[in-house]
Amino acid sequence: xxVAMKALERTQAATEAIVQRxxxxxxxxxxEILRSTDRIFAWLLIGQWIFAIFIALxxxxxxxxxxxxxxxxxxxxxxxxxxxxxxxxxxxAWRRPGELLTRHVIAAAQMLTSALLIHLSGGRIETHxxxxxxxxxxxxxxxxxxxxxxxxxxxxxHLIRGILWPESVYGIPNPEWWRFLEHAFWxxxxxxxxxxxCRRGMKDMQVMAERGAELEALSENQWRxxxxxxxxxxxxxxxx
Amino acid sequence: MxxxxxxxxxxxxxxxxxxxxxxxxGGTQSLTRKQFEGLPLRERVSYLIEGTxxxxxxxxxxxxxxxxxx
Numbered sequence: 001x002x003v004a005m006k007a008l009e010r011t012q013a014a015t016e017a018i019v020q021r022x023x024x025x026x027x028x029x030x031x032e033i034l035r036s037t038d039r040i041f042a043w044l045l046i047g048q049w050i051f052a053i054f055i056a057l058x059x060x061x062x063x064x065x066x067x068x069x070x071x072x073x074x075x076x077x078x079x080x081x082x083x084x085x086x087x088x089x090x091x092x093a094w095r096r097p098g099e100l101l102t103r104h105v106i107a108a109a110q111m112l113t114s115a116l117l118i119h120l121s122g123g124r125i126e127t128h129x130x131x132x133x134x135x136x137x138x139x140x141x142x143x144x145x146x147x148x149x150x151x152x153x154x155x156x157x158h159l160i161r162g163i164l165w166p167e168s169v170y171g172i173p174n175p176e177w178w179r180f181l182e183h184a185f186w187x188x189x190x191x192x193x194x195x196x197x198c199r200r201g202m203k204d205m206q207v208m209a210e211r212g213a214e215l216e217a218l219s220e221n222q223w224r225x226x227x228x229x230x231x232x233x234x235x236x237x238x239x240x
Numbered sequence: 241m242x243x244x245x246x247x248x249x250x251x252x253x254x255x256x257x258x259x260x261x262x263x264x265x266g267g268t269q270s271l272t273r274k275q276f277e278g279l280p281l282r283e284r285v286s287y288l289i290e291g292t293x294x295x296x297x298x299x300x301x302x303x304x305x306x307x308x309x310x
Contacts, residue, residue: 015282
């Protein structure tokens with residue numbers, strides 16, 4: 001095999017190794033972000049569940065039926081429905097962090113938690129802010145399809161609950177039929193800013209990994225040059 | 241490296257603004273920074289390993305090390 005062929009093969013092997021290391025660095029960085037965000041949401045979902053129970057106890061503490069003291073239905077809703085909503089995403093965040101399914105289930109659960117809080121507060125418009133805060137938190141994943149899942153879930157939930165029990169969503173018994181579209185519009189407005197931001201975040205991570213590869217390539221080039229110089233010096237020494 | 245290569249904003253980094261790289265036919269090709277960063281990572285890495293890319297800043301030739309400095 002000629003010297004030129006050997007040199008070409010060495011360059012190809014080094015290039016492949018450097019590119020693979022860059023891909024691995026990017027993948028590891030991405031996984032770290034996904035896993036840590038899953039853990040944040042696991043704690044957030046538990047915290048929200050406790051908060052939902054607190055809201056239920058505060059807003060609708062106890063009803064009295066004659067001389068019998070009973071716990072208001074909302075407390076049970078917060079307790080059991082809340083537990084149902086958060087149990088799967090919390091389990092996935094613990095057992096399968098970083099997986100695609102985990103973050104989409106978390107996105108859906110986060111929106112359903114918003115729905116629960118909105119219901120518990122009697123459809124207060126201020127509680128709808130929870131939806132927008134949740135979308136911002138979901139953007140921590142830097143994975144824009146998660147925001148689409150959240151949008152679909154919250155829009156569908158608003159549509160169905162708006163038909164079946166409008167007071168629970170909007171705080172009024174007879175809202176316009178298109179009210180859910182108005183809410184969905186603001187959600188779409190919000191994610192139309194968050195999606196490019198997520199994409200930019202991913203791109204920045206890629207650029208960082210590529211910069212690392214370029215610096216490795218420079219280092220490889222330097223090593224080769226110094227090896228050639230060492231060999232030349234050794235040869236000169238042997239001849240001398 | 242499908243879907244892995246990206247362009248960065250040329251206005252942010254100032255290491256170099258032009259690169260001359262060899263072409264398969266034996267000639268050379270002048271690329272802007274954005275064009276160079278748009279090349280597949282494999283191609284960029286092999287230019288850097290071989291030391292065949294000549295970087296320029298404001299028309300002045302600079303070393304690859306200087307070019308890669310942000």
